[in-house]
Amino acid sequence: MPLTPSAADSTHLDYGLDTLFGRQTKSIDCQYDVQRLDEDKPVWFALHVQPPMPDDLDKAEIVVFSAEGRRLSGIVRSTERQADGSLQLNVEPD
Numbered sequence: 551m552p553l554t555p556s557a558a559d560s561t562h563l564d565y566g567l568d569t570l571f572g573r574q575t576k577s578i579d580c581q582y583d584v585q586r587l588d589e590d591k592p593v594w595f596a597l598h599v600q601p602p603m604p605d606d607l608d609k610a611e612i613v614v615f616s617a618e619g620r621r622l623s624g625i626v627r628s629t630e631r632q633a634d635g636s637l638q639l640n641v642e643p644d
Contacts, residue, residue, distance in 0.1 A: 563599070565610035565626075573611075578604055584617040587640070595624065597639040598632075608637055612644075 563582060567574045581600040586593055597613060608631070614623040624641035631637055 562616070564614040565607060566612040567606060567609055568611050576604070576606075578607070582615065584615065584622075592643060594627070595622065595641045595643065597641055599637045599639065601635045603637060607639075610639065613639060613641055 561579050561581065562577065563580055564575060564577050567576065580603055583598045585596040585598065587596055597615060599607065608629045610626050610629075612623065612625055614621065616622070622643060624643040626639050627642050628640045629637060630640075
């Protein structure tokens with residue numbers, strides 16, 4: 551079931567990377583879609599980010615984004631580059 555980000559929601563994404571010096575938090579402005587994956591318990595989300603995007607987004611450990619007027623956050627469990635150059639992040643809410 552797709553969640554519908556409003557125009558303001560789907561342009562800002564925060565993500566965290568684990569580095570040798572600890573967690574590094576980054577923010578980007580981008581276009582993305584969110585899809586709720588109902589087959590898993592607890593519910594997971596597929597975050598589909600459109601290019602352009604930073605090269606290190608596929609290494610994100612955590613993400614914070616907005617959908618349907620709510621701020622959602624979670625742990626990135628897997629990433630997959632799509633043929634169109636976009637990136638899908640499968641996110642387990644925390």
